[in-house]
Amino acid sequence: MKKGLKFFLKWILALFILLNMVVFFHAYKFTHFYNTGEIEIKAAAAKTGWEKTKELLFGINAVKQFNTKPDTVFSAQYFKTKSGLKLEAWILEVDSALGTVALFHGHGGKKSSLLNEAAEFRKLGYNTILLDFRAHGNSEGNTCTIGYKEVEDVKLVYDYLISKGEKNIVLYGVSLGAATISKAIHDYALQPSKVILDMPFAELSTAVTGRLKLMKLPPHPLGTMLCFWGGVQNGFWAFNHKPYEYVRSINCPVLLQRGLNDPRVTQEETNKIYANIYSPKRMVLYKNSAHESLCNKENEKWVAAVQAFLQ
Secondary structure (H helix, E strand, O other): OHHHHHHHHHHHHHHHHHHHHHHHHHHHHHOEOEOOOOOOOOOHHHOOHHHHHHHHHHOOOOEOOOOOOOOOOOEEEEEEOOOOOEEEEEEEOOOOOOEEEEEEOOOOOOHHHHHHHHHHHHHOOEEEEEEOOOOOOOOOOOEOOOOOOOHHHHHHHHHHHHHOOOOOEEEEEEOHHHHHHHHHHHHHOOOOOEEEEEOOOOOHHHHHHHHHHHOOOOOOOHHHHHHHHHHHHHOOOHHHOOHHHHHHHOOOOEEEEEEOOOOOOOHHHHHHHHHOOOOOEEEEEEOOOOOOOHHHHOHHHHHHHHHHHHO
């Protein structure tokens, strides 16, 4: 009886260790983006059975996305992080600007994915600056901490605008970008004029479980394990990464937006964030949108909501 129990416990321990090893590799791939040409990315149909098995065991490789240049005049601006990473931003200006909108993209994205949003802001009379977060687009680095260390990236852009004498700074972010803006305001006591948050996650643990659901994988206990190992690999306690708490530090008007078909960020999460915003606030929901560009999906409604908020 005792031998049988010991054998059973050994198998449980072995499975637990094996599962943690698998999750450890997945956490790394979730926060790591390779440079273009560094690895080969194949279409699903071209992958062999062994290659699919490796992805199941060790995670899916991701490459930095290519930026599509604007079809209008722009200038490049570069920033350097404390760790020496070079970040690239684009500046697109208008005559007699009312202020400047700084735009921040989502996880795995790129600054050019927000060119349509930037164009709408310029129509409303604002200069725009779009940044590639570290490990994204044309910026250096390969590790993304899902907003934890990227707060420095937001601050670099904000400080640059302040140094140029800009008095009316609007911070706009999508998903990861929105969550990072919230943390940057909390960590550095930034004082923007207004903030627009599209689809921010309430806390990192829920963002991870949302991604697992999209991948049709069991969110529990994998979500908890991914959070743990992702934080360990990147030097922070991931369970304390909570944008719904960071937004309490915002003391300017906030526009919070979400698509009602969003499979990643739930309405409960959005309500939690909204409840913790203590400054003047407004929530706008989009019935035909998922976790995607609300500007592209429901353009007229998005423009009307943003215009009313900025005015």
